[in-house]
Amino acid sequence: MSYPADQTANPAPLGLLGFGMTTVLLNLHNTGLYELNSMILAMGFCYGGLAQVFAGLMEWKKGNTFGTVAFTSYGLFWLALVMLLVLPKLGLAQAVSPTGMVAFFVMWGLLTAGLFVGTLTMNLATQVVFGSLVILFGLLAVGDALGDPMITRIAGWEGIFCGLSAIYAALAQVLNEIYRRPVLPLGEKTVA
Incomplete structure (x- = not known):
């Protein structure tokens, strides 16, 4: 019995764009460019959260x-982060302490470090996304720990x-597939 070839689309660009665009917008806030606002929360819920969960299910x-x-984990990360910010405003939970946020970022950093090890067999673009995300979670944890x-x-x-590297990896996959040639290099591993 033969099975039809997989004709479904690559969900990775959707997940990478949801992660990358939301990460850039939140971190523009972290640089002090603008306040934490509804745009970041909506992006975190919809594109960072839901779109990545959908991409994970498609994977x-x-x-x-x-x-x-x-993708499922980081989609749920964004949904959890939005809830950490919104629930106290709604009077449904106590605001998380800086120590709690340190624990939150450390746990996500540990997961990301484990996934980074998995990227060592993948293309360079994916390694950069996960490697820079490990660093980001570390810096966020240290920033909260030290205040x-x-x-x-x-x-x-x-x-x-980190966010821009994810956007690049996503667009490279889309454009490379559309043009059926490497338009934007991903740093693919060569088989010896």
Whole structure:
């Protein structure tokens, strides 16, 4: 019995764009450019959160465990972060302490470090996204632990780089597929 070839689209660009664009916008706030506002919360809920969860479910359908875990996890990260900010405003929960945020960022940093190890067999663009995200979570944890706004600003600039690297990886995949040739290089591994 033969099975039809997988004709479904690559969900990774959707997940990467949801992650990348939301990360850039939040980290523009972390640099001090503008206040935490409804634009960031809406983007975190809709594109960073829901779109990545959808991308993760589509990766599951394709049999990609890494993509399933990464996109679903980071989609739920964004939804959790929005809830951490909104629930106290609604009077439904106490605001998280800086120590609590340190724990939150450390746990996400540990997950990301584990996933980064998995990227070492993948293209360079994916390695840059996950490597810079490990650094971002570390800087955010240290900034909250020390209560140092300068470290948070540095994290903001590093987060902008991380987000832009995800946007690049997403657009490279889309354009390379459309043109059926490497328009934007991903740094693919060569088989010896």
